[in-house]
Amino acid sequence: MENPRRIVNHASYSRILWALLALFCARVLGQLLVATRGVSFLPPMEEWFSGLIPYTRLLASQLVIIVLLAWVATQFSRGRGWATRPNLRLGRGLAIFGTLYLGVMVIRYVIRMTLYPLERWTGGSIPIFFHWVLAGFVLTVALFHLRTAERRPLGGKGRILLAGGGLAAVGAILAWVAYLLTPAYFAGQLGVGRPQHAVRIFRSQSFETSDGTRLVADIFRPRRADPAPTILVRIPYARTLKNRIFATVVGRMWAEHGYNVVLQGTRGRYESGGEPTPFIYERNDGVETLAWLDRQPWFDGRLGMWGGSYFGYTQWVLANDVEPAPQTFMIQLMSTDNYGMFYHGGAFSLESALYWGLRSHHADDSPADTLLMDRAYGTLPLVELDDRAEGDVSSYNDWASHSRRDEYWSAIDGDERAARVTVPIHFIAGWFDPFLPTQLKDYATILQTADPRVAENMHLTIGPWGHAFEPPLPDGSLPDDYRRSSLAPSVAWFDRHLKGDTAVPAPPPVRIFVLGENQWRDEEAWPLARAEPTAFYLNGDNRSLSVGSPPRGSGTLEYVFDPTDPVPTRGGAMLGARSGMRRQSDIERDDVLTFTTGPLAEPIEITGPVSVMLYAQTSAPNTDFTAQLLYVEPDGRTFNITEGIVRRAFRQDVGPERVSIELWPTSIVLHVGQRLRVDISSSNYPRWDANPNTGRDPATETAPVSATQRISWGGTTPSHIMLPVVRR
Numbered sequence: 001m002e003n004p005r006r007i008v009n010h011a012s013y014s015r016i017l018w019a020l021l022a023l024f025c026a027r028v029l030g031q032l033l034v035a036t037r038g039v040s041f042l043p044p045m046e047e048w049f050s051g052l053i054p055y056t057r058l059l060a061s062q063l064v065i066i067v068l069l070a071w072v073a074t075q076f077s078r079g080r081g082w083a084t085r086p087n088l089r090l091g092r093g094l095a096i097f098g099t100l101y102l103g104v105m106v107i108r109y110v111i112r113m114t115l116y117p118l119e120r121w122t123g124g125s126i127p128i129f130f131h132w133v134l135a136g137f138v139l140t141v142a143l144f145h146l147r148t149a150e151r152r153p154l155g156g157k158g159r160i161l162l163a164g165g166g167l168a169a170v171g172a173i174l175a176w177v178a179y180l181l182t183p184a185y186f187a188g189q190l191g192v193g194r195p196q197h198a199v200r201i202f203r204s205q206s207f208e209t210s211d212g213t214r215l216v217a218d219i220f221r222p223r224r225a226d227p228a229p230t231i232l233v234r235i236p237y238a239r240t241l242k243n244r245i246f247a248t249v250v251g252r253m254w255a256e257h258g259y260n261v262v263l264q265g266t267r268g269r270y271e272s273g274g275e276p277t278p279f280i281y282e283r284n285d286g287v288e289t290l291a292w293l294d295r296q297p298w299f300d301g302r303l304g305m306w307g308g309s310y311f312g313y314t315q316w317v318l319a320n321d322v323e324p325a326p327q328t329f330m331i332q333l334m335s336t337d338n339y340g341m342f343y344h345g346g347a348f349s350l351e352s353a354l355y356w357g358l359r360s361h362h363a364d365d366s367p368a369d370t371l372l373m374d375r376a377y378g379t380l381p382l383v384e385l386d387d388r389a390e391g392d393v394s395s396y397n398d399w400a401s402h403s404r405r406d407e408y409w410s411a412i413d414g415d416e417r418a419a420r421v422t423v424p425i426h427f428i429a430g431w432f433d434p435f436l437p438t439q440l441k442d443y444a445t446i447l448q449t450a451d452p453r454v455a456e457n458m459h460l461t462i463g464p465w466g467h468a469f470e471p472p473l474p475d476g477s478l479p480d481d482y483r484r485s486s487l488a489p490s491v492a493w494f495d496r497h498l499k500g501d502t503a504v505p506a507p508p509p510v511r512i513f514v515l516g517e518n519q520w521r522d523e524e525a526w527p528l529a530r531a532e533p534t535a536f537y538l539n540g541d542n543r544s545l546s547v548g549s550p551p552r553g554s555g556t557l558e559y560v561f562d563p564t565d566p567v568p569t570r571g572g573a574m575l576g577a578r579s580g581m582r583r584q585s586d587i588e589r590d591d592v593l594t595f596t597t598g599p600l601a602e603p604i605e606i607t608g609p610v611s612v613m614l615y616a617q618t619s620a621p622n623t624d625f626t627a628q629l630l631y632v633e634p635d636g637r638t639f640n641i642t643e644g645i646v647r648r649a650f651r652q653d654v655g656p657e658r659v660s661i662e663l664w665p666t667s668i669v670l671h672v673g674q675r676l677r678v679d680i681s682s683s684n685y686p687r688w689d690a691n692p693n694t695g696r697d698p699a700t701e702t703a704p705v706s707a708t709q710r711i712s713w714g715g716t717t718p719s720h721i722m723l724p725v726v727r728r
Contacts, residue, residue, distance in 0.1 A: 091145025308332030471580020554715030608724030
């Protein structure tokens with residue numbers, strides 16, 4: 001007697017399969033009519049796409065699928081052929097595949113309908129519906145084989161393989177769901193609101209510059225948002241998995257809020273061609289990128305830019321005299337004065353320069369190895385430290401060799417870019433970032449020179465950050481995450497300045513993080529109008545600080561500065577992970593003059609610019625003087641607050657000369673029992689290079705000499721530190 005499981009009506013399966021195939025053919029025909037005839041009674045072309053495949057390739061693949069499905073359906077109509085021979089393994093495999101396929105498409109539909117209000121309830125889901133059709137075809141064939149094939153239990157090996165495959169499939173689906181939901185979750189964590197738009201991603205879009213270099217970008221476009229403004233970010237990082245994931249999350253997040261997003265690699269970075277040479281090509285490449293954007297059919301002229309550090313530089317080079325001109329910038333941790341960062345006070349910012357040079361020299365843009373840097377420190381000449389650390393780095397050589405503001409720096413920094421700004425800028429700065437003083441000068445320049453309507457829309461945030469990272473605070477706590485803080489205001493800022501949404505409240509003009517209290521505070525201006533410049537005078541008799549008036553006595557303090565044994569750096573404002581507030585060494589040195597207040601009887605807040613005025617003499621034709629502001633805990637632990645340096649020539653035939661040292665601005669509250677301390681010396685190495693004291697070029701000098709330094713205090717030479725004190 002024949003097995004009843006093999007008695008089957010092929011015609012019933014055949015009718016289902018032909019019906020499903022007809023539905024799929026209708027989908028292909030509908031898209032073909034829209035593409036070739038432009039029919040208006042069907043949804044527009046964009047509604048028919050689910051992925052990134054160009055239509056010609058998509059149509060070819062659809063025709064292949066139609067042929068394959070028709071071949072299978074024909075076999076069922078005839079009741080014979082390979083597809084109709086009962087096969088339990090085939091049935092199980094198709095059932096698993098079809099179930100997963102259908103489940104994924106259902107999940108995709110639910111997420112799309114739940115997450116994006118403009119897609120409810122069927123909008124943009126034509127491809128998803130027809131994936132359901134294809135999954136139904138697979139499951140119909142699977143059902144046939146499961147019903148007609150002879151049942152056989154799975155063996156132990158089969159069960160293990162099935163369980164392992166199931167777990168792998170579930171894990172892959174969960175990872176995919178996380179990928180879909182991460183931008184919305186990230187936006188929720190940042191407080192930027194719920195997403196509105198589904199997003200299409202176009203990878204590796206490129207154009208060729210005038211010198212033949214291909215610049216490549218990933219483009220994220222919101223559905224149902226035409227016309228939409230554009231956010232441009234020029235990425236100076238390698239296309240690692242981590243960087244690609246982060247860029248994709250941010251790009252999708254902005255696009256989900258109604259922005260075209262262009263994430264383009266700078267030369268030699270991400271997927272772009274060329275060599276990654278810092279500074280040199282960014283102006284021309286940026287201008288040509290704007291011209292390329294202007295040719296895109298989806299670009300409506302509204303453009304904003306975002307980014308910090310070198311991202312910020314790629315914005316500054318487009319801040320004036322370009323078309324189409326950006327309407328706003330979000331610039332973090334960067335200024336128009338790179339020379340001023342590298343040569344603050346005239347001394348070379350050695351740690352920052354070597355760190356940046358080595359990092360930009362790596363193909364993967366990985367952080368510089370501080371152990372290799374330390375191996376090079378202390379050797380001469382200065383211009384060859386890169387060779388001893390890791391190998392020749394041309395950018396470091398250029399930075400170390402151009403110690404004057406010459407044509408090299410003019411080409412990098414441009415012509416008074418801050419004074420020519422005509423659009424609002426959202427500045428983000430860090431107390432321990434080496435760009436802070438020059439960034440604040442840019443901010444002040446814009447307020448003084450820009451149109452009042454532009455100036456009143458400027459915003460400044462200064463946080464407890466180093467250069468794009470969060471150095472630990474003295475109490476062991478970590479400040480707010482820098483990257484999250486730089487992204488959190490972005491949607492509201494662009495909504496206000498690109499979409500013209502006046503319902504979005506304007507941020508306060510200034511927002512600062514007050515150290516010591518470790519709290520954020522809104523202000524109306526920078527510097528604070530209520531901050532009172534207060535002099536703390538150096539008293540050489542008892543190494544104290546006299547507040548408000550010079551000490552009664554006067555005199556001179558002397559030390560010997562040996563550039564081969566400089567005062568070591570601990571913390572401060574520089575590139576790399578060694579910046580921030582660090583506990584200072586307990587070792588006392590003869591070449592450091594220390595002045596300390598008594599324990600504070602009441603709290604004191606210092607918020608604003610800090611400077612030191614010394615009356616100094618030296619035996620060297622050219623030397624440095626450094627100043628550092630610190631505080632001392634009741635238990636003796638000492639932490640740095642801010643520091644500065646000046647390098648200059650001195651005359652030997654005159655008395656004490658006035659020496660002004662600009663320290664980093666700060667905001668800190670010192671509490672009862674703590675003490676304020678000022679250190680005066682002539683080195684802070686490798687924060688800055690050690691002056692060889694010869695007057696010759698420090699970059700190539702190999703024969704440094706010691707210098708005898710004299711600091712006069714009191715009387716007619718009242719050396720002091722000027723602190724901006726805010727009454728509590």
